[in-house]
Amino acid sequence: MAQAHYPMPAALKDEARLDAARYQEMYNQSVQDPESFWAEHGKRITWFTPYTEVKNTHFGKNDVQIEWFRDGTLNACYNCVDRHLAERADKTAIIWEGDDVDEQKHISYRELHEQVAKFANGLKKLGVKKGDRVAIYMPMVPEAAYAMLACARLGAIHSVIFAGFSPNAIADRVNDCGAKVVITANEGRRGGKGVALKTNVDKAVADNACPSVSSVVVFQHTETEVPWNSELDVWWHELIGNCDSDCPAEVMQAEDPLFILYTSGSTGTPKGVQHTTGGYMVYASMTHEYVFDLREDDVYWCAADVGWITGHSYIVYGPLANGATTLMFEGVPTYPDETRIAKIVDKHQVNILYTAPTAIRALMAKGDAAARGSSRESLRILGSVGEPINPEAWDWYYNCIGNGKCPIMDTFWQTETGGIMITPLPAVKDMKPGAAMMPFFGVQPALVDNEGNKLEGVAEGNLVIADSWPGQARTLWGDHERFVQTYFSTYEGYYFTGDGAKVDEDGDYMITGRVDDVLNVSGHRLGTAEIESALVAHEAVAEAAVVGFPHDIKGQGIYVYVTVVEGTEPTDELRKELIQWVRTDLSPIATPDHIQFSPGLPKTRSGKIMRRILRKIAANEHDSLGDTSTLADPSVVESLIENRLNK
Ligand code: ATP
Ligand code: MG
Numbered sequence: 001m002a003q004a005h006y007p008m009p010a011a012l013k014d015e016a017r018l019d020a021a022r023y024q025e026m027y028n029q030s031v032q033d034p035e036s037f038w039a040e041h042g043k044r045i046t047w048f049t050p051y052t053e054v055k056n057t058h059f060g061k062n063d064v065q066i067e068w069f070r071d072g073t074l075n076a077c078y079n080c081v082d083r084h085l086a087e088r089a090d091k092t093a094i095i096w097e098g099d100d101v102d103e104q105k106h107i108s109y110r111e112l113h114e115q116v117a118k119f120a121n122g123l124k125k126l127g128v129k130k131g132d133r134v135a136i137y138m139p140m141v142p143e144a145a146y147a148m149l150a151c152a153r154l155g156a157i158h159s160v161i162f163a164g165f166s167p168n169a170i171a172d173r174v175n176d177c178g179a180k181v182v183i184t185a186n187e188g189r190r191g192g193k194g195v196a197l198k199t200n201v202d203k204a205v206a207d208n209a210c211p212s213v214s215s216v217v218v219f220q221h222t223e224t225e226v227p228w229n230s231e232l233d234v235w236w237h238e239l240i241g242n243c244d245s246d247c248p249a250e251v252m253q254a255e256d257p258l259f260i261l262y263t264s265g266s267t268g269t270p271k272g273v274q275h276t277t278g279g280y281m282v283y284a285s286m287t288h289e290y291v292f293d294l295r296e297d298d299v300y301w302c303a304a305d306v307g308w309i310t311g312h313s314y315i316v317y318g319p320l321a322n323g324a325t326t327l328m329f330e331g332v333p334t335y336p337d338e339t340r341i342a343k344i345v346d347k348h349q350v351n352i353l354y355t356a357p358t359a360i361r362a363l364m365a366k367g368d369a370a371a372r373g374s375s376r377e378s379l380r381i382l383g384s385v386g387e388p389i390n391p392e393a394w395d396w397y398y399n400c401i402g403n404g405k406c407p408i409m410d411t412f413w414q415t416e417t418g419g420i421m422i423t424p425l426p427a428v429k430d431m432k433p434g435a436a437m438m439p440f441f442g443v444q445p446a447l448v449d450n451e452g453n454k455l456e457g458v459a460e461g462n463l464v465i466a467d468s469w470p471g472q473a474r475t476l477w478g479d480h481e482r483f484v485q486t487y488f489s490t491y492e493g494y495y496f497t498g499d500g501a502k503v504d505e506d507g508d509y510m511i512t513g514r515v516d517d518v519l520n521v522s523g524h525r526l527g528t529a530e531i532e533s534a535l536v537a538h539e540a541v542a543e544a545a546v547v548g549f550p551h552d553i554k555g556q557g558i559y560v561y562v563t564v565v566e567g568t569e570p571t572d573e574l575r576k577e578l579i580q581w582v583r584t585d586l587s588p589i590a591t592p593d594h595i596q597f598s599p600g601l602p603k604t605r606s607g608k609i610m611r612r613i614l615r616k617i618a619a620n621e622h623d624s625l626g627d628t629s630t631l632a633d634p635s636v637v638e639s640l641i642e643n644r645l646n647k
Helices: 010-015 020-032 034-044 076-080 082-088 109-125 142-154 167-177 197-208 236-240 278-291 309-321 340-348 357-364 367-371 391-401 480-488 528-536 572-585 611-618 634-642
Strands: 055-059 064-068 092-097 104-108 133-137 157-160 181-185 188-190 193-195 215-219 233-235 257-262 272-276 299-302 325-329 352-355 381-385 408-411 445-448 459-465 495-503 509-514 518-521 524-527 541-551 555-564 594-597
Touching: 020 034, 034 055, 034 278, 064 278, 064 480, 076 082, 076 142, 076 278, 076 309, 082 109, 092 109, 092 142, 092 340, 104 109, 109 142, 109 236, 133 142, 133 167, 133 197, 142 157, 142 257, 142 309, 142 325, 157 167, 167 197, 167 272, 181 197, 197 215, 215 236, 233 236, 257 309, 272 278, 278 309, 299 309, 299 340, 309 325, 325 340, 340 352, 340 367, 340 391, 357 367, 357 391, 357 541, 367 391, 381 391, 391 408, 391 528, 445 495, 459 509, 480 495, 509 518, 509 528, 518 541, 518 555, 524 528, 528 541, 528 555, 528 572, 541 611, 555 572, 555 611, 572 594, 611 634
Parallel strands: 092 325, 133 157, 133 181, 157 257, 181 215, 215 233, 299 325, 299 352, 352 381, 381 408, 555 594
Antiparallel strands: 055 064, 092 104, 188 193, 257 272, 445 459, 459 495, 495 509, 518 524, 541 555
C-alpha cells in the first residue's frame, strides 16, 4: 500500500524550534559525538554539582554498564519545583480536572512547592529517608504528583502502582521492593463511580502480608468513610497539619534511583523497571520540549495515568522540569459521554493533547459524536503512545479531534526507555499515518534479522538500539540478571526492544508490533498490526486483534477477534464480508481462518490488547493463560473462552 503523506502545517513551520536541517544537524552531532552533545544538553537540568563525566556505557552480552553524568549531583524535585519559583511562581503548574465535570483546580508553582515540601516533611516524620521505597496507589489527583515529588525530594524511591490494580497486585509490588510506606486515598472517582483504594490497600496489607510496611498514608479525596487501622493508618491532612513548608531537597548522585515502575504485562510477568535521577531527568525534559515543541504559555495535556511510565515522564517529571502547565484528568474519556475529551480541550484551552490509540479507538467507535459541541481550535499538536496507531484511527484523530491541522506525534517508546525514542517531530518532516518516523537525538535504532545481522536500507526486522541514551533504565529492581537476559542477550551489542519495525525508502520507521506477534503463514511473514489495520478500516469494526494458532497445513493460521461498532449486528454475513475485505485490502495470504465476534477484548490496565492471552485461547490452551494479574476485566476472557471457534 502506498503511504499517504500529510504535510506539516505551514503555520507551525514558521514557529517551530526545529526544521529538517536543524534536526539533522543536532541528530548527527548526538550520535557522532554523544559525549559533547549530552555534555551540552545535560545542562538543561539544574545540577548542585556539575558533572565532569558524561557517558560510561557498554552493551555486552553479559556485562552491561549504563551510567550517565556519573559525578554530577542534583535533585529531581528541585528541578520540577524550586527552580521555577524565581520566574514562574504564579504560573499554573497543574490544572486538575475532576471526574465530575464541575470539579477543577489550578495549582501554581508556588503552591506546588508548599504542598510538596510539607508532605515531604510529613514523610520524614514517618521515618522515610534517602533510599527507602515508598508505594503510591493514588487516583489521578494532584496529591499523586505531590507524593511522587516529595519522595524525590527526600531521595526515597517511589513505586507507583496503578489505581486499578487488585490487592494481590499491590502486595506483590509492595513486597518486591520492600516499601516502608504506602500512600493512597480513601477513594478514587472514575466514570461517576467510586474506586475503593483504601479498602484494596487494607486487603493487601492484611495479616501482615506486607511486613515491610510501617505506615499507610490516606488522602481524603471524597466523603466516603473507610475502615481505620490505627496501627498503620494516618490521614494525609493530619500528617502535614503542623509540617513546615521548608524542606531542603536531598543532594542525590546522578545514578541514585529515582523510581521503580512495573511494565504493563502485555508480554509476560511485569518487570520492575528502575530509573535513576540524572539521565532520566535530562531525557524526559528534553524529549518533552522537542517532541511537543513546547511554548511557555502552552496548556499541555497528557491523558495517561500516573501509574504508567507515560504519566511519570510526560505528566509529572518532563513537563514540570520544563516549567510547563500540565493538565491532570481524573476520569475517563467516555464519561459522562464521548464528548468529554474535546470538552476538556475547549474548557482549558489545551494546546497539546497526548493520548493513546485505545482511547482514540473507543471514541472513534461513536463516529463523529466525540467532537460534538466543541471547537478544539486551541489545539496545535497531538500525540499518541502505547500501541501502533492504525492509519484509520490516525485519520480520525487528525480530522475529527485535530480539525485536520494538528500534526500527530506517534511516539514509540517503553517503560524501559524512560522517554520517547522514535517519533515524528513538529515541522521536521511530513507525516505518514501509522509511522513513528525518526529517532530522537542520541537514539540509534537498527533492524536486525533473527540471527542478529544488521539489515540495511528498506527492510523489516527486529528493532534494536545500538547505543545507550540517558533515559534508559539501569536495571530491574533486585534482578539484574533478568535485565541483562531480557534486553541484551538476544542480539549481542544491542538493546532489544522486543518490537518489530519496518524502514521505508525514506528511512522512516514504522513499528509493526511485538515480534512475538509476527505470523508465519505458509512461509509468509505477516504483521498482526497490518491485518488489524485492514480490519479496523471496515466501517463495522471498532476494534480487532489478530493472533496466530498452530495450523497443520499453513504452519500458522490466522485467528481474528473483532468488536463491532455500536448498532451493528455481528452476523455470519458480516464475517464473510470481513474475510473478503482483508483478502482484497491486504492479500489472500492474510485470509482469516476464524473470526470471533466479541463485545470486548482482554486488555491490560493501561489499555493494551493482551495478545498472549488471545493466542492461548486461539490455540485451545486456555488452561494455561499465564500471568493475568494486569488484566483489566477478567470476565472478558471467560466469555471469549466460552465462545471460541477453534474447539
Ligand atoms: P510488558 O513489557 O510487561 O509486556 P508493555 O511492553 O506493554 O508490558 P510498556 O512499557 O508500557 O509495557 O509498553 C511498551 C510497548 O508499547 C512497546 O514495546 C511497544 O510494543 C508498544 N508501543 C508503545 N508506543 C508505541 C507506538 N507509538 N507504536 C507502536 N507501539 C508502541
Ligand atoms: Mg515491554
